[in-house]
Amino acid sequence: MYFTRSSDSPEIRAGQFEVQAAGALIWRVGTEGLEVLMIHRDRYDDWSWPKGKIDAGETMPECATREVFEEVGMDITLGIPLPAMSYQVGAGAKVVYYWAAKSTGTPPVPDGKETDAVRWASPKMARAWLTNPGDVEPLEALVGAYKEGLLETHPFVVVRHAKAKPRSKWTREEGKRPLAATGERQALAVARLLGSWRPARVASSPWTRCVQTVAPYLKQHRFNVKMLGSLTEHEAKRHPEKARKAVAKLLDKRRPQAVCTHRPVLPPVIAELRERLKPAPASFLPATDPYLHPGAVIVVHQPLSRKRKLISVEVYDAFED
Numbered sequence: 001m002y003f004t005r006s007s008d009s010p011e012i013r014a015g016q017f018e019v020q021a022a023g024a025l026i027w028r029v030g031t032e033g034l035e036v037l038m039i040h041r042d043r044y045d046d047w048s049w050p051k052g053k054i055d056a057g058e059t060m061p062e063c064a065t066r067e068v069f070e071e072v073g074m075d076i077t078l079g080i081p082l083p084a085m086s087y088q089v090g091a092g093a094k095v096v097y098y099w100a101a102k103s104t105g106t107p108p109v110p111d112g113k114e115t116d117a118v119r120w121a122s123p124k125m126a127r128a129w130l131t132n133p134g135d136v137e138p139l140e141a142l143v144g145a146y147k148e149g150l151l152e153t154h155p156f157v158v159v160r161h162a163k164a165k166p167r168s169k170w171t172r173e174e175g176k177r178p179l180a181a182t183g184e185r186q187a188l189a190v191a192r193l194l195g196s197w198r199p200a201r202v203a204s205s206p207w208t209r210c211v212q213t214v215a216p217y218l219k220q221h222r223f224n225v226k227m228l229g230s231l232t233e234h235e236a237k238r239h240p241e242k243a244r245k246a247v248a249k250l251l252d253k254r255r256p257q258a259v260c261t262h263r264p265v266l267p268p269v270i271a272e273l274r275e276r277l278k279p280a281p282a283s284f285l286p287a288t289d290p291y292l293h294p295g296a297v298i299v300v301h302q303p304l305s306r307k308r309k310l311i312s313v314e315v316y317d318a319f320e321d
Helices: 010-014 060-072 123-129 133-147 181-194 208-221 233-238 240-252 263-275
Strands: 003-005 019-030 033-041 046-048 051-053 081-089 092-102 117-121 153-160 201-204 225-227 257-261 297-303 311-316
Touching: 010 081, 019 060, 019 133, 033 060, 033 123, 033 133, 051 060, 060 092, 060 181, 081 133, 092 133, 117 123, 123 133, 153 181, 153 263, 181 208, 181 297, 201 208, 208 225, 208 257, 233 240, 233 263, 240 257, 240 263, 257 263, 263 297
Parallel strands: 019 092, 153 257, 201 225, 201 257
Antiparallel strands: 003 311, 019 033, 019 051, 033 046, 033 117, 081 092, 153 297, 297 311
């Protein structure tokens, strides 16, 4: 699956890697300030971050959350993306994609296989204990975000509905045109991907193909959906400013949420995101039609400390079978 993140260097984005992995820097604020969770691997006798190689059919965010759960037993949700790092291994070039993740409060427990010990450490201690110098870069990004008040965030996820049945083969009301078989499988993939950020609030165009796209995620987590008529194709074509205002209102709620809509609605939605981002991350937003393929998503983060500002952009293309 193609994806891009505003946290990654041009070299990472353009690189070709034989081995791909993902992980997270889990953080908490203790009595003495910021702390990060380090793991020790007996096999390599090293101190590093929870991470592991991607499984077939998995996305990088899913890999990161799975590996953390397997290695230290913590069911995390992802925060801001952190810089990826690359290095050479026996199989060739390897890349590891990282995210920040706030501690859930559950005590970390090493799995006894990959990980035989864990420890909470101050950033200063972590720099001294890290075995691989490359692991310092995501740590520095995390510390920088903490100092700027940008580490604790809410995710805001924009979803384009999954692949629908062709218009040419649908003779009934347009708003009731359902997902195709491929779209139904994409909806399951969307549910797995959304689970990496677990937005508890979901808004959607009331048209069938949008509702069906988020239905597996809603069912899995027992969340409800808020229908917004301003996000339908017809309404957005007639009154695009209403679609943008609807998204602005959602963002102003300042809570973890996702919104599902149609390709013609994406320009005003993206325009609202762009206005709230600095130019560098905003440049990662899709800028040309079709903006997103069916079943693809955009993820931005809203710091709790700043009212209107958004930081970071991630774009994940659609699942294809």
